[in-house]
Amino acid sequence: MSANLAQDQKDYLVDANSSVSDERETIGWGERAVNQVAKLVISRLVVAEQIDIWVDTTLPKTMRGEIDAISIALQGFSVRPDLLIETFQLQINQVVIVPKLAIRGTIHLVQPASGKLKITLREEHLTNFLSNQFINQRSPSFSSQLSSLIYRIHQISVSFAATNQLLIALNWASASTDLYHSTTLLLTPEITSEGQTVNLAMASVSGQAVPTELATDILLAIAEILNLEDFKQQGTAFQVRQLEISREALAVYADAVIHQIPAK
Structure with a gap:
């Protein structure tokens, strides 16, 4: 735009x-x-x-x-x-x-x-929202409940980049192990031409690669807010x-x- x-x-x-x-x-x-x-x-x-x-x-x-x-x-x-x-x-x-x-x-x-x-x-409001969705499980979506059976997130936070992008830092592990990984996702919001949908494109990943299911659930949770x-x-x-x-x-x-x- x-x-x-x-x-x-x-x-x-x-x-x-x-x-x-x-x-x-x-x-x-x-x-x-x-x-x-x-x-x-x-x-x-x-x-x-x-x-x-x-x-x-x-x-x-x-x-x-x-x-x-x-x-x-x-x-x-x-x-x-x-x-x-x-x-x-x-x-x-x-x-x-x-x-x-x-x-x-x-x-x-x-x-x-x-x-x-x-x-x-x-930033702190989005961080609190994701923490409740994926860590505290206070009001999780159905997909985040499924993810929690396979993956555990120990910590997750959101920060805003001056490049009109979002940074998502998380510490996560497979539910079957105690080995935690650190990952940072750089996300770029994209608005469809009609303005009906906001999508989040993965611009880059730093650290351990995140499983597709877990990354998708995090992106969908944020996109739901941006889509009002x-x-x-x-x-x-x-x-x-x-x-x-x-x-x-x-x-x-x-x-x-x-x-x-x-x-x-």
Whole structure:
């Protein structure tokens, strides 16, 4: 993907957040009430350290179910018990909801809405996720359960390379021996032309070669996160447009189509 596309994604989020800050200073009590209700609804749906919701509308529009835009910003978002998202920013364009249901705390979209998503992950969060999958076996996938019958991972960690790549370091052994091997995998994320799938290509392997089954399971576990599978299950479709990896964080930019907002 081009650098211009990545900048477009950033500009969209920056511009939207700037307009949000300006409008918050001038809204009346009716608009504030709408935003308080929206925050209460979202707070029921997610577990996050910080929740910031902004609904761009007026009270008369709200009574008709018309909303100009919605901004959802989460920090420390626990998307799974073993996976923490550092930041989650979703900008949703104009939507129409059913007012009577909204009053009862259910957001029902009359028709799908479009938007843009940005999430960021930190090295320690991905490391903790893989450790729980392959070492602690707290919430393992079916394939990782099968791998654990053949291989044992003593330690696994993720680090971000400035070359827009991931480094996976692991210490592993065959389940039938106590001889551990050290391996480092250098992975390159690749986005399909339609943005429907993110694949991880093995750029290089340092140290002992990893069995294909074990390497595949590790790559699939990470790719599932980069493909935003956790959010697709909640009534939203995505097209990943850009992946940016720096020393500080991994960022995923995507276009979103929201069919429905889940309710608990």
